[in-house]
Amino acid sequence: MAEQTILKATNICHSFGGLMALKDVDFKISSKEIVGLIGPNGAGKTTLFNLFTGHYCPTRGEIYFNNRKINGLKPYQITPQGIARTFQNIRIFSQMSVLDNVLIGQHCRTKTGLWGAIIRTSGSKREEARAYETALKMLHFVNLEEKKDEHASNLSYGEQRRLEIARALATDPTLLLLDEPAAGMNPQETSTLIKLIRQIRDEMNKTILLIEHDMKVVMSISERVAVLNYGRKIAEGTPQEVQNNDEVIKAYLGESA
Amino acid sequence: MNVYYLQLLILIGINIIMASSLNLVIGYTGQLSLGHAAFMSLGAYTSALATLRLGLPFGAALLIGAVVAALFGIVIGLPTLQLKGDYLAIATLGFGEIVRIVFLNLDITGGAVGLRGIPKETDFLWVICLVLITGFALNRIIHSRVGRALLAIREDETAAESMGINSTYYKTLCFGVGAFFAGIGGGLFAHWFRYIHPNTFGFLNSIEYLCMVVLGGLGNMWGAVIGAGLLTIIPELLRQIADLRLLIYGIVLIIMMRVRPQGILGQSQGKSTHTLSRYYKQILGKIKNR
Ligand SMILES: Nc1ncnc2c1ncn2[C@@H]1O[C@H](COP(=O)(O)OP(=O)(O)OP(=O)(O)O)[C@@H](O)[C@H]1O
Ligand SMILES: [Mg+2]
Numbered sequence: 206m207a208e209q210t211i212l213k214a215t216n217i218c219h220s221f222g223g224l225m226a227l228k229d230v231d232f233k234i235s236s237k238e239i240v241g242l243i244g245p246n247g248a249g250k251t252t253l254f255n256l257f258t259g260h261y262c263p264t265r266g267e268i269y270f271n272n273r274k275i276n277g278l279k280p281y282q283i284t285p286q287g288i289a290r291t292f293q294n295i296r297i298f299s300q301m302s303v304l305d306n307v308l309i310g311q312h313c314r315t316k317t318g319l320w321g322a323i324i325r326t327s328g329s330k331r332e333e334a335r336a337y338e339t340a341l342k343m344l345h346f347v348n349l350e351e352k353k354d355e356h357a358s359n360l361s362y363g364e365q366r367r368l369e370i371a372r373a374l375a376t377d378p379t380l381l382l383l384d385e386p387a388a389g390m391n392p393q394e395t396s397t398l399i400k401l402i403r404q405i406r407d408e409m410n411k412t413i414l415l416i417e418h419d420m421k422v423v424m425s426i427s428e429r430v431a432v433l434n435y436g437r438k439i440a441e442g443t444p445q446e447v448q449n450n451d452e453v454i455k456a457y458l459g460e461s462a
Numbered sequence: 463m464n465v466y467y468l469q470l471l472i473l474i475g476i477n478i479i480m481a482s483s484l485n486l487v488i489g490y491t492g493q494l495s496l497g498h499a500a501f502m503s504l505g506a507y508t509s510a511l512a513t514l515r516l517g518l519p520f521g522a523a524l525l526i527g528a529v530v531a532a533l534f535g536i537v538i539g540l541p542t543l544q545l546k547g548d549y550l551a552i553a554t555l556g557f558g559e560i561v562r563i564v565f566l567n568l569d570i571t572g573g574a575v576g577l578r579g580i581p582k583e584t585d586f587l588w589v590i591c592l593v594l595i596t597g598f599a600l601n602r603i604i605h606s607r608v609g610r611a612l613l614a615i616r617e618d619e620t621a622a623e624s625m626g627i628n629s630t631y632y633k634t635l636c637f638g639v640g641a642f643f644a645g646i647g648g649g650l651f652a653h654w655f656r657y658i659h660p661n662t663f664g665f666l667n668s669i670e671y672l673c674m675v676v677l678g679g680l681g682n683m684w685g686a687v688i689g690a691g692l693l694t695i696i697p698e699l700l701r702q703i704a705d706l707r708l709l710i711y712g713i714v715l716i717i718m719m720r721v722r723p724q725g726i727l728g729q730s731q732g733k734s735t736h737t738l739s740r741y742y743k744q745i746l747g748k749i750k751n752r
Contacts, residue, residue, distance in 0.1 A: 309611070
């Protein structure tokens with residue numbers, strides 16, 4: 206890939222008390238790639254996401270996003286720079302409408318403050334209209350437009366996962382991190398999801414890193430796959446290379462292959 | 463108008479301001495504050511001193527009182543809002559007591575005697591206008607980018623932060639706004655009753671406002687209005703058993719928790735994440751863990 210690197214992590218270590226969840230992990234993502242991140246339960250995949258998005262600060266190592274150091278920054282400082290994520294355990298704003306959920310994604314791209322809100326200045330009205338338009342576009346994209354006025358908690362599981370994706374897209378990221386987006390989906394929903402992820406990259410020009418246990422999903426959409434095991438990166442390469450890697454088979458696919 | 467009914471209406475108006483501003487903090491942002499009466503007292507004392515000692519016009523005095531209350535809200539909110547749930551409740555409760563004790567011991571505020579002879583400036587027109595302004599401003603805030611950020615924090619602070627929302631900033635902002643309107647309520651109160659002392663604004667008053675919000679429905683604008691109205695009128699009707707007022711509040715809260723945890727007008731869809739019973743469970747959980 207001759208594309209430029211947008212995320213670079215070097216020598217990442219992260220420990221929870223005595224437990225080393227990540228050990229010396231190096232990681233790189235190039236622009237417009239779809240990268241899969243796999244590994245057995247507890248391998249440290251979600252922890253890596255939490256480090257990239259500022260939910261944790263790495264014990265050691267550095268993370269650069271678009272050549273700017275981001276480790277040590279808070280999530281609300283990293284999101285505006287262009288990283289968005291979904292959560293392994295869905296975290297939608299359940300008591301709010303579907304549309305409001307996505308509108309919140311536009312928070313970091315809008316500015317209206319207290320005063321603008323009370324007075325409803327023409328600037329804040331215009332901004333609100335634009336945010337509304339963007340939110341509707343994202344809902345249309347994930348095919349939830351008709352449900353925009355529903356309470357988010359009334360959506361089905363698969364719909365909630367798609368809502369989380371729409372909300373993340375509304376932050377206008379360049380890099381989208383998806384934590385097990387297919388978990389709990391039926392085969393039909395999963396195949397829609399695969400199409401959706403491809404569309405996000407091809408039509409919206411996003412870079413995608415996804416954690417997924419469903420091997421069909423990972424192997425079919427990833428151009429590159431990285432494998433974590435016990436906090437170490439044990440392999441990286443094309444889906445074929447990874448599937449044929451002895452260490453991976455031993456550590457991970459061994460159970461099923 | 464009959465003086466008695468006028469006074470009742472004015473009290474209802476002040477309580478609507480108090481309950482709806484507290485609702486912004488508790489109902490919409492999910493921060494359990496038990497110090498709302500302290501912000502009211504800051505507004506009451508400041509505005510009363512402004513008219514009494516400085517001879518300022520009432521409107522200016524109200525504004526100054528509200529600003530001082532808001533500044534305290536921000537200064538207090540910044541560190542304490544890092545705390546969650548019951549810890550925040552205890553910290554705000556402590557803050558309220560500190561304010562009361564400071565007023566009790568300051569010369570300028572008249573110590574335990576309080577301030578007397580405050581000019582009677584509050585009238586029906588002032589109250590109705592300020593109730594409308596408060597309602598208007600809070601409603602606009604809630605239905606805006608800022609209000610959505612507050613709701614997002616209530617729903618899931620981690621997810622809110624990952625949407626680019628600086629939760630410390632917004633929680634402090636909402637605390638400041640809540641304190642601002644509580645300060646206005648205090649100014650109106652002081653210039654109606656013309657006499658204030660530290661115990662006018664104690665912990666139990668904060669609990670009273672909490673009850674109004676919970677009864678009406680956390681996170682519902684009209685709920686706070688109804689709660690304030692009911693809990694002002696009912697005690698008046700039950701004057702003979704005034705001593706039992708707190709007991710009645712307790713019973714009302716417990717019944718609400720069992721029968722309608724979301725309050726009279728609160729939403730009931732989905733799983734309620736911001737009802738009093740949640741706070742109640744959190745507190746019980748913490749006690750059990752000790
Ligand atoms: N907040 C935390 N505190 C303590 N330990 C944690 C914490 N988060 C994760 N861990 C531990 O770190 C290790 C890596 O967890 P992580 O959630 O990153 O795994 P994962 O690869 O995402 O697994 P899964 O496929 O089950 O989601 C696990 O052993 C986990 O128990
Ligand atoms: Mg995980």
